[in-house]
Amino acid sequence: MNWKNHDSYIELYPPKEFDFKQCLDFLARNVQEMLHKIKDGYLIKLLKIDEEMILCKIEAEHTVIKVEFLSGKPSYEGREAIAKYIWEWFDLDQNLEEFYNIASEDKLLSPLVKRYYGLRIVGMPDLFESLVWAIIGQQINLNFAYTLKKRFVKAFGESIIFENETYWVFPSYDKIAQIEVEELRNHQFTTRKAEYIIGIAKAMTTNEISKEALLNQHDFEKIKQSLMVLRGVGAWSADYVLMKCFHDNSSYPVGDVGLQNAFKSNLGLDRKPTAEEMYEYAKAWKGWEAYATFYLWRSLSDKTT
Structure with missing residues (x-):
């Protein structure tokens, strides 16, 4: 984790294959979401750190993620915990170079990685x-x-x-x-x-x-x-x-209806693929099935909004 502490904010330095806007687009997919708010290109999220409520304003400029504390001033340990949470939330330990190399040669994934380049699996650390x-x-x-x-x-x-x-x-x-x-x-x-x-x-x-x-x-x-x-x-x-x-990159929920629909839509099929067909496609993505899944899920949002 690469971060720096300042008086009223911290900075995180993500890897190059990271696009904050792509992650915001994913986080904005449902208006009923209660656990964060997106405004004018930044994100506001409340975190509970050592029983203290810390409201964070998260934005990104160029290659830096800035996390400003809107309520309270957390301790150094609290700031480190917040940095760790955000680092994990956006899966910033992951080196996506191999995934992008594989996906760029794949009929199904190639257009998706071009469209969503820099999108990371937005996780749930808790x-x-x-x-x-x-x-x-x-x-x-x-x-x-x-x-x-x-x-x-x-x-x-x-x-x-x-x-x-x-x-x-x-x-x-x-x-x-x-x-x-x-x-x-x-x-x-x-x-x-x-x-x-x-x-x-x-x-x-x-x-x-x-x-x-x-x-x-x-x-x-x-x-x-x-x-x-x-x-x-x-x-x-x-x-x-x-x-x-x-952060299991090989996780592959083939029983997921949304994933099946994404296959059907992106391949122009007249039916959902079978589990066997989905496993066959995934042979080319070995070790990166989770990222392939996440990019396919992301494509559904474009088709429903």
Whole structure:
């Protein structure tokens, strides 16, 4: 991580294959999003660092990401934690040169990497958030998933008001572990999804599962199996979390309807591809299936807005 500390802000120095605007376009894909706001080419996000709420204004000029603190002045350790969060959020440790070399020779990916050059997998550094979002998104369309997420955040998240606007952080697993299934049912969650989410929150509260312990396994397949032990987490959800939270470049959620639609649309097919066909295409992307998936997902936003 390459960053520098200043009095009221920090600077991060991303690798060359990074385009902040491309990442903003992805983050702007749904107006119901509660966890950040985009204004005039910059991003405002509330982060909770060591129990302190820090409102950050994030913008990029040339090769520098500037993070200004709008509320409070975090400690040096707090600033480092914020830098680490943003570095991970935008997957800035990743060297994309190999992916772009592979994609530029690929019929399906070549036009996408030209169109979205500099886009990185915009992740979810928080394990609980990524698991909850994966469960919320099961078997419903993206817009209704955002509706449920908005209700979840407003009902159980924390917030601050700055210049007459409210900013939110995602609910903590500690809080969700203490609620009843009926409280989520009241927000149109199915009984099963409510049980899954509360069950995961309880497992994290008792340290039955944690991001640190999973990372210590040093093996994505082992992490996937550990995630799938959790009730409500199947192969698709585990692959999604591996991609968004653990930076597993080989994660490939072939069961994802959006990915299937992206294949169909970009290849001009009259039907969705089979899993076998998708695996066959992915042979050329070995080791970069997650980035191929993310660029294909990104193409769907262009076709629906």
